[in-house]
Amino acid sequence: MQIKSKLPNSGISIFAKMTALANQHGAINLAQGFPDFPSSVRLIENVYAAMRRGFNQYAPMPGVLSLRERIAEKVSTIYGSNYSPDSEITITAGATQAIYTAITAIIREGEEVIIFEPAYDSYAPAIRLSGGVPVPVALHAPDYSIDWEMVKKNVSQRTRMILINTPHNPTGAVLSKQDIIQLEKIVEGKDIFILSDEVYEHIIFDNKRHESILYYPNLREKSIIVYSFGKTYHNTGWKIGYVLAPEYITKEFRSVHQFEVFSVNTPIQHALAEFMQDPNEYLHVHTFYENKRNLFNNLLKKSRFKIKPASGTYFQLADYSEISNLPDMAFAEELCIQHKVAAIPLSPFYRQGSNEKILRFCFAKQDETLQKAAEILCRI
Numbered sequence: 100m101q102i103k104s105k106l107p108n109s110g111i112s113i114f115a116k117m118t119a120l121a122n123q124h125g126a127i128n129l130a131q132g133f134p135d136f137p138s139s140v141r142l143i144e145n146v147y148a149a150m151r152r153g154f155n156q157y158a159p160m161p162g163v164l165s166l167r168e169r170i171a172e173k174v175s176t177i178y179g180s181n182y183s184p185d186s187e188i189t190i191t192a193g194a195t196q197a198i199y200t201a202i203t204a205i206i207r208e209g210e211e212v213i214i215f216e217p218a219y220d221s222y223a224p225a226i227r228l229s230g231g232v233p234v235p236v237a238l239h240a241p242d243y244s245i246d247w248e249m250v251k252k253n254v255s256q257r258t259r260m261i262l263i264n265t266p267h268n269p270t271g272a273v274l275s276k277q278d279i280i281q282l283e284k285i286v287e288g289k290d291i292f293i294l295s296d297e298v299y300e301h302i303i304f305d306n307k308r309h310e311s312i313l314y315y316p317n318l319r320e321k322s323i324i325v326y327s328f329g330k331t332y333h334n335t336g337w338k339i340g341y342v343l344a345p346e347y348i349t350k351e352f353r354s355v356h357q358f359e360v361f362s363v364n365t366p367i368q369h370a371l372a373e374f375m376q377d378p379n380e381y382l383h384v385h386t387f388y389e390n391k392r393n394l395f396n397n398l399l400k401k402s403r404f405k406i407k408p409a410s411g412t413y414f415q416l417a418d419y420s421e422i423s424n425l426p427d428m429a430f431a432e433e434l435c436i437q438h439k440v441a442a443i444p445l446s447p448f449y450r451q452g453s454n455e456k457i458l459r460f461c462f463a464k465q466d467e468t469l470q471k472a473a474e475i476l477c478r479i
């Protein structure tokens with residue numbers, strides 16, 4: 100028997116590839132986006148306590164109520180936006196599932212979704228699996244800002260969704276108020292949903308405000324907004340996130356969610372509900388990462404890499420055009436095999452590839468890891 104692949108062109112991801120290469124060659128792994136320092140001991144103890152208290156069976160399908168309540172409070176306090184824990188907030192198995200479920204619930208055969216490239220790797224496959232068509236709009240170095248005229252040109256009768264991501268992986272760029280106003284104008288009066296990936300909401304630097312869709316009431320009724328606890332609390336392996344959407348969208352979202360995962364890890368939800376009572380645990384994450392970004396970038400000042408500091412996320416792009424003429428994939432391999440530092444090339448994030456000589460480094464690492472990596476990068 101044979102399977103006609105639904106995703107014939109998706110091989111192993113660039114993250115898995117570079118991590119395998121880093122392991123094989125004993126390289127410092129600044130490729131994959133995860134912290135190499137521990138999550139809070141208090142949070143881990145909360146999980147253990149929840150297990151001991153007997154929270155070991157299925158959670159309610161939309162998520163543990165106390166967690167949804169804490170999320171509603173947080174969103175109201177920070178963004179001044181009100182979402183009902185009963186009918187507008189759903190806990191998911193991370194943001195990737197949330198994105199997949201949102202697309203599955205909304206997108207039908209032949210409908211178009213505008214995405215911005217370089218794009219997080221799950222967007223286009225999720226769209227294709229629903230029979231939809233990803234319509235990429237390219238962002239370019241050094242600013243990676245959105246050309247809204249280009250977006251307008253790509254809106255058609257079949258456009259059903261625009262997928263935005265701020266702060267943006269892999270570029271570290273963030274959207275401004277002006278960007279969201281442009282977006283508002285484009286979708287006004289049209290049946291176009293916004294899927295807003297805001298997993299790095301708390302990792303934004305230089306006193307910038309995270310321009311969440313939540314600040315824009317006109318967009319609320321057509322938006323699904325996705326978050327991930329993994330990014331905020333340094334536990335990407337727990338795979339827990341949540342989705343905010345008005346009731347009529349949440350109803351459809353949950354109708355798919357219940358058959359995809361039904362519900363999400365119970366003790367972790369209880370633990371997070373308790374942990375969220377202390378806003379300091381998420382309100383200072385930006386300072387923590389800004390210090391790491393500054394440390395890494397200051398160390399790289401002596402190198403031949405050209406750096407424009409990231410405005411958000413825990414990724415820093417670096418231009419290596421003064422060092423090598425190799426395409427980014429080949430240069431990333433050389434860097435990993437010969438110099439023992441693993442990074443991610445940017446071209447796999449573009450459908451058509453890219454000729455830009457840029458690599459992505461993850462700085463969610465212990466200071467000593469960043470120092471060791473920078474020392475090597477300065478010698479190249």
Ligand SMILES: Cc1ncc(COP(=O)(O)O)c(C=O)c1O
Nearest residue numbers: 193194195219268298327329340
């Ligand atoms: C932009 C973006 N969206 C979504 C995700 C996925 O988040 P999660 O691990 O919660 O599925 C990531 C993780 O790297 C990401 O960078």
